[in-house]
Amino acid sequence: MGVSIGFISATTEELDRAEKDPSWADDYVFTLYADDDFPRPDRPYGGPDKAWAGLQFLLDETDVRLDFLMDGFPILEDGSLFGWSAEQIESVARQLQATPWEQLAAHYAPEKMTKEDVYPNMWRFDAEGELEWLERAYEELVPFFVKAADGGYGAFMTFSF
Template sequence: MSSRSDPNATRSGEVPILVGVVRETGPRVDLDDEELPYCFLEKSWAGIRFLLDEAGVGVDVYEDGDPIDEECVLFGWSADLVAASAEALGATPFEALEVHYDPRKLSEADVYPMRHMWDADDIGYLRDNYRDLVAFFRKTAASGGAAIRNFSF
């Protein structure tokens, strides 16, 4: 996982960042608090999304949640949505997604970031980021927290 202060995390194209908000009520939460659960998917989000869709897992890191700004860069995930996502992802080991990994299909579908150049070696990149995503949702759900998804272009 990358640091929140990484300049590329908010300036490079199409990068989702998830930050867990430990509580939905109570004192205001500082989103720069390094103790909050955090997941930086880099550019793996679309490949992970493709595999989740192919496997029929009902979690979409791009579309789920509710927009909380006019540009639809920030999406809020309620504690209930975080919990449901944690359950679905926790019940889906990467091996269940890996059977749907087909570099040709990903390339034909023009899935970001490799577009038409996916190959057999790219599965490791998706596996590592999926592992971080599952851990993020598990930790955030365990705290009863909600999340904010930041998707910068």
């Protein structure tokens, strides 16, 4: 399984209700992903899945103010569901749009990432292949934030461990 992060867009009303009723939010987010119509074109969703810590390592070396584990607000006490406001989504979207992959890739340091035990700590096995994996994750993450921002959405962030 592993530790993964996922985003699915949310309206302001949904986020407000989630803050007031966390058990509703837990059921609702599950329902969004389990829906027979998933994915819906009007409800952006995206990774970074298991690449979150590797991307965080690269993002920390840039001007992008995104912290997967600290941004947003907790909905469930167990740390598995967070809410991100529409303003946060828009801010991150602008920053990610202004940050080409090459700027992140310049900070890729598989030896350092291995030494620092950056999850999932597989950087030493296929350094080039893992860089491509991070690029694919970034190429999924950026469009999620942009589409969600364009739609005026906030987001639910799931943290599975």
